[in-house]
Amino acid sequence: MSVESKQIEFGRFRQDMLERDADGHLIGRDPRDLTAEQLIAAGAEPAILKAVRAKCLDCCCEQPTEVRKCTAVDCALWPYRLGRNPFNRRELTEEQRVALSDRMKKFREEARTVPQPPEGPAPSKISTPSLETARRAPIRIGGRP
Numbered sequence: 001m002s003v004e005s006k007q008i009e010f011g012r013f014r015q016d017m018l019e020r021d022a023d024g025h026l027i028g029r030d031p032r033d034l035t036a037e038q039l040i041a042a043g044a045e046p047a048i049l050k051a052v053r054a055k056c057l058d059c060c061c062e063q064p065t066e067v068r069k070c071t072a073v074d075c076a077l078w079p080y081r082l083g084r085n086p087f088n089r090r091e092l093t094e095e096q097r098v099a100l101s102d103r104m105k106k107f108r109e110e111a112r113t114v115p116q117p118p119e120g121p122a123p124s125k126i127s128t129p130s131l132e133t134a135r136r137a138p139i140r141i142g143g144r145p
Ligand code: SF4
Pocket: 055, 056, 057, 059, 060, 067, 070, 071, 072, 075, 076, 077, 078, 079, 081
């Protein structure tokens, strides 16, 4: 699925991931306040290594060879950019590999039972505060709001 079609498909659910703060500024919600179904419906990847891989592909214009060649060794994601955890070198037996794969498939199938999008046309764009409004916004340092 192309990046654009993903945006269209998940766009209707993305508003669940945003909220307005006390000053009316659009901010991201705390993902811990969302259900797994809401997160998946909005396109979030439940498997952390797949999420890292997706971010690295996004960073490299969807070019796997460029992710492989990435020289940004200071990037926190660099060790994980190939979708594997190099700190986990546990060797699995074929039986363990199949069992793990089945468990992950089952988890994904359950998680993909998502709610239907709201009725009506899909929003073409989520409104964002103007630059002037953003400039006047108070700056928060650290901690959750
Ligand atoms: S590891 Fe490289 S490809 Fe991945 S996000 Fe960092 S800079 Fe981008």
